[in-house]
Amino acid sequence: MANSGIKVKDLRKYYGKVKAVDGISFEVEEGIIFGMLGPNGAGKTTTIETIVGLKKKDSGQITVFGYDIEKDKEQIKKIIGVQLQSPSVFPRLTVKEIIDLFGSLYPDPLESEEVIEKIGLEEKAITQVANLSGGQKHRLAVGLAVVSNGKVVFLDEPTTGLDPQARRQLWEVILGLKEAGKTVFLTTHYMDEAEKLCDKLLVIDHGMVIAKGSPKSLIRDNFNESAIEFTDPGFSDLEREELIAKDIAERHTYESEENHIIFYTDEVPDTIKNIIDFADSKGKSIDDIKVRHATLEDVFLKLTGRVIRE
């Protein structure tokens, strides 16, 4: 359908010399979970805020279900639900009251009880927003996006700052939205989240698209090899360079912060043997070495040369 989903064409948004978004194009088909992946400052929030009408674009074209974001701003607002990164609502209203308030702003909202159950805040329904914990506020913000019962739900880093259990619970909510036929547009910098939830991914960095496709195809296209990862047993800088110079694998990375060395290769047994032999010759022993399939994290590392989480 021509008038379904979200279409973004050559979107640009500059702040002075800073190119927050620098020519991004993509399409979000109706009914999918679309994920925008990238490190902090990549331009994710700017993109989402431009689509929902909080920021003005410098150039480009955006339509949401056939509506132009500038001409038909009011129409779009009725068919979307938005969760912003810094959720802020009236602090003295209770969870239920604030969800009811937001619900009353839309033509066909969900019942507040249903929303509260989804976001797992049943016990906090009559608690004032000011007394919620950070994670609870975050879930409430997601609830406020869901209550609109619109065609598209925008979630800007919905699980940031949540504990693992709350994250999983929220993932269920997001998958439930898809089942209910909603289109979900989310941003994240969690690779596992993107891998688990998204049907389609857009990897951006420095305001530009660096890859797009399904999580599987992204991994397949960028990696047909496995990753061999081990903890640096205490190589000196010189020794490390020597190991890398031996050209034992196609590519390698070194995460200095976590002290991990990763080699990517097709020849798993040979590479492992080479690594262990090298360590032996230097009088070091490698205690943990593991082989795994490449993940989105590796894709990101390959595409940008950086780890996603600072």
Next chain:
Amino acid sequence: MKMFKAIFMANVKEYLRDKSALFWFLVFPLVFVFIFGWVFTGSSEPVFNIGVIVHSENEMTERVVDGIKSVDSFNTYVEKGNGEGELVALRNGQRSLVIEIPEVNSENISMTTAIEIPVYYDVSKQQTSQVLLSVVRQFFTEAERQIAGTPRIFNIEEKSITAERLTDFDYILPGILAMALMQLGLFGSIQFLTLREKKIIRGLGVTPLSRVTILGSEVLLRLILGLIQTVIILTVGSIFFDITIVNNIFKVFAIVMLGSITFISLGYMLISFVKTAEGGNGLIQVVQFPMMFLSGIFFPHEMMPDFIQPIVKALPLTYLGDALRTVITGLPAAYPLMTNVLVLGGWLLVTLIITIKFWRWD
């Protein structure tokens, strides 16, 4: 309409749960009402402690002392002898005045030389002393006339000229109401700054709710609070302090509405020049505090020095106070009601235009 109702109710709940706002709204003006009420009404006649030193105990002295005692506002203490005790009490500020009555008897009265009656007072309390001295002087003149048997030529008959029983408090109560409405209007705008600062306005920007609706619901809430405030202050005034509303209550409400909306507009104009709620609070304090004292809501502005008069005549609070005084107590006003209404309307218009010009949503 559904949206307006929803956001309005949210505002109401938000307001009612803000304990400090409620305090300023309810308690603060009432504190003013009660303090001024007690000071300016009730047993308003001040009582003075008067010391009397007597040297003899004959009939003549007794009659004089009884005469002094019979003065309503005197609380009389009598001491016989050299009067050491009473003079110490005067020095300590426990007496306003001490009268010494020398030996008098029917013999020395008839003598041609006048009897010296020393009156001691505290020079530092000029005003009280002057008033008391004239009372004492009048008292002895009257006593002398009676003793000498001189016929009265003039007799002063005291008659009140106001039809209603008006006290100073009748002047002040409309002033308190004007002050409350001013504060309600000015400080009400802070809520918008808070919503803007906390990005609540921005957050609501992604919903179909328009920002004008949000602001409109704020203004309506303030107007309703203004009416509630009026009812509270007038009720307390009439129950506890005998204030009578001489005019039509709807006329009172009409002026209250005009005053409220003018100060709401002035408040929004002020905050369009600041970024944070804190800044807004400071700016509004700077404006409202001098206005409270320069506008003549608590005392007639003629009492202020000439060079301040132009300021007094420019302040909207002066006219709101004057208008409320006219419609509530019917006290003689400084300006015709129409002038008050026009000046307030003018302020409303000007502040509204400036607000629209400089307004920032985020």
